[in-house]
Amino acid sequence: MTEKLNLTDAEWREKLSPEQYHVLREGGTERAFTGKYEKNKAEGMYYCAGCGAPLFSSDTKYNSGSGWPSYTAPVEGEAVDEHRDMSHGMIRTEVTCAKCEGHLGHVFPDGPGPTGLRYCINSASLEFKPEE
Numbered sequence: 001m002t003e004k005l006n007l008t009d010a011e012w013r014e015k016l017s018p019e020q021y022h023v024l025r026e027g028g029t030e031r032a033f034t035g036k037y038e039k040n041k042a043e044g045m046y047y048c049a050g051c052g053a054p055l056f057s058s059d060t061k062y063n064s065g066s067g068w069p070s071y072t073a074p075v076e077g078e079a080v081d082e083h084r085d086m087s088h089g090m091i092r093t094e095v096t097c098a099k100c101e102g103h104l105g106h107v108f109p110d111g112p113g114p115t116g117l118r119y120c121i122n123s124a125s126l127e128f129k130p131e132e
């Protein structure tokens with residue numbers, strides 16, 4: 001089991017920027033093509049902006065043209081949780097951080113090989129650190 005990080009709403013508001021709070025804690029979505037990591041091609045690791053857990057490696061990032069950072073898989077282990085999301089009249093699979101339960105984005109079955117998955121993640125949920 002991943003150890004959980006539980007903060008109060010006031011603590012989250014203190015820790016996160018308004019945009020990060022909206023996405024991570026309210027399940028918001030940043031506008032397409034506006035996120036800071038959509039076009040990032042540098043090698044490195046994407047961490048949760050809420051709790052710092054490693055979530056996605058640049059090795060799995062690809063340009064999906066969707067307007068959001070896209071990955072074929074999360075890092076090894078139990079970094080993310082997936083939940084059925086029936087909001088907005090659609091059936092989608094929501095992706096959340098396993099440690100802080102922050103909303104990251106959604107996963108769709110239209111990605112490239114080998115997984116065939118597209119993890120469509122908000123830049124606001126992520127903090128990128130380039131490889132040394």
Ligand SMILES: [Zn+2]
Nearest residue numbers: 048051097100
């Ligand atoms: Zn987190």
